[in-house]
Amino acid sequence: MRSRAAVAAAGLMLLLAACTSPPAAPPTPAPTAPPGTPAPPESLVDGAFTPLVITPLAPDPVPVRGTDGQIHVSYELTVLNAAPRDATITSAETLADGPDGRVVTTVQGPEVVARSIIVGEYLLPPVPATTVPAGKTVLLVLDDVYPDRGAVPATVTHRISATFGPLSPDQAPFASNFPDDTTQVGGVVRTGTGEPVRIGPPLRGPDWFAFNACCELSAHRGAMIPIGGRINGAERYAIDWVQIDPTVKPLFDAATGEPVGLFRGDLTRNEDYLSYDQPLIAVADGSVAYVADDLPDAVPPTILTGLTAAQLGGNYVVLEIGPGQYAFYAHIKPGTVAVKVGDRVTKGQEIGRLGNSGSTTAPHLHFHVMSSTQPLTATNLPFEIEAFDLQGTAAESGFVPAPDAGSRTDELPLIDSVVRFP
Numbered sequence: 001m002r003s004r005a006a007v008a009a010a011g012l013m014l015l016l017a018a019c020t021s022p023p024a025a026p027p028t029p030a031p032t033a034p035p036g037t038p039a040p041p042e043s044l045v046d047g048a049f050t051p052l053v054i055t056p057l058a059p060d061p062v063p064v065r066g067t068d069g070q071i072h073v074s075y076e077l078t079v080l081n082a083a084p085r086d087a088t089i090t091s092a093e094t095l096a097d098g099p100d101g102r103v104v105t106t107v108q109g110p111e112v113v114a115r116s117i118i119v120g121e122y123l124l125p126p127v128p129a130t131t132v133p134a135g136k137t138v139l140l141v142l143d144d145v146y147p148d149r150g151a152v153p154a155t156v157t158h159r160i161s162a163t164f165g166p167l168s169p170d171q172a173p174f175a176s177n178f179p180d181d182t183t184q185v186g187g188v189v190r191t192g193t194g195e196p197v198r199i200g201p202p203l204r205g206p207d208w209f210a211f212n213a214c215c216e217l218s219a220h221r222g223a224m225i226p227i228g229g230r231i232n233g234a235e236r237y238a239i240d241w242v243q244i245d246p247t248v249k250p251l252f253d254a255a256t257g258e259p260v261g262l263f264r265g266d267l268t269r270n271e272d273y274l275s276y277d278q279p280l281i282a283v284a285d286g287s288v289a290y291v292a293d294d295l296p297d298a299v300p301p302t303i304l305t306g307l308t309a310a311q312l313g314g315n316y317v318v319l320e321i322g323p324g325q326y327a328f329y330a331h332i333k334p335g336t337v338a339v340k341v342g343d344r345v346t347k348g349q350e351i352g353r354l355g356n357s358g359s360t361t362a363p364h365l366h367f368h369v370m371s372s373t374q375p376l377t378a379t380n381l382p383f384e385i386e387a388f389d390l391q392g393t394a395a396e397s398g399f400v401p402a403p404d405a406g407s408r409t410d411e412l413p414l415i416d417s418v419v420r421f422p
Helices: 004-020 042-046 110-114 173-177
Strands: 052-056 071-081 087-096 103-108 116-118 137-146 155-164 181-190 197-199 205-211 224-227 230-233 239-243 279-281 286-292 315-322 325-332 350-353 365-370 383-385 388-395 398-408 417-421
Touching (some): 052 155, 071 087, 071 155, 071 181, 087 110, 087 137, 103 110, 103 137, 110 116, 197 315, 205 388, 315 350, 325 350
Parallel strands (some): 197 383
Antiparallel strands (some): 052 071, 071 137, 087 103, 087 155, 116 137, 205 239, 205 417, 224 230, 239 365, 286 315, 315 325, 325 365
């Protein structure tokens, strides 16, 4: 820090310069517009502050058909609150083909909150954000739904409305010019031109519950990880497959939270869970790209701490099933991986057994498809399973049979679906 003497000396030098320098030349007059020139638009002269900075996350989303028979386009927006006041997002609208296009999706009030997480918060499960603090960024987890692929627009933009709380203290006087509320348009998202990866089932048999699946906020959609120089939706279409007993109600005890419909016997014994030691199946012909089989199972229902990023998936297998297409199987039972790197596999082949290794609270298969061999840095790819039966849906209260239960072809099981694999 400069001393008071140095500051005084600097002031003296400026004063001497002002006293001894020749008079400054008169200022050059500003050019005047020719007569008849219209005044510039008011927005260029004195525009209002636009405190929300709306940006989509890469990559461009590829439409995928869900078990509701609809086409889902899932993506995320970051919304930076650049105001000196806390923001509450009241609504978010998706507009087809430009800011003047038709509204195709509207989320508002509690639904906005249910799809919001603050960047830099890594809570498990993700906690929806009711407000966006000044200077913070919120991730909006969005899902636009269309009746068929032909109805999906080439681009969408977004109209987001928010209100703002009191001005925080010690702000510059101009900060009082920030608005009490705003409605802004931005965040252009282009529809991806690719197709979902078509695969076979990763498991066999009935009563498989698609936990943490597409397309609501969940532990997977909330896994927005800053890695490789970007925030990556590394698990956008991932599914945690858990086998349930559909006759048990509730599936999760309301008082204790215990997953009573997932095991018979002792909550702390992996062997008592219905999913445990079930065969894992190659979803396509391919080759083995990576294998890990050196981690023990965790003891349910506790979650291990101190794991490195490479250990989060526990024991795992990565299959290369096409150019830029890799199937990821995580939390495999130790000692059961039946393949090694370089092996060729055929669709339907057993490659290991379901376990409880890595970052997990109960035996399950974490499965997703990605663009490279690295689960956290790869682009998460949409996939459709070529054949299975939809049985119904599962919630804490229990299993609910679907009115349209039956055979499904080329669909992505949505969150809380219960299915039977061949």
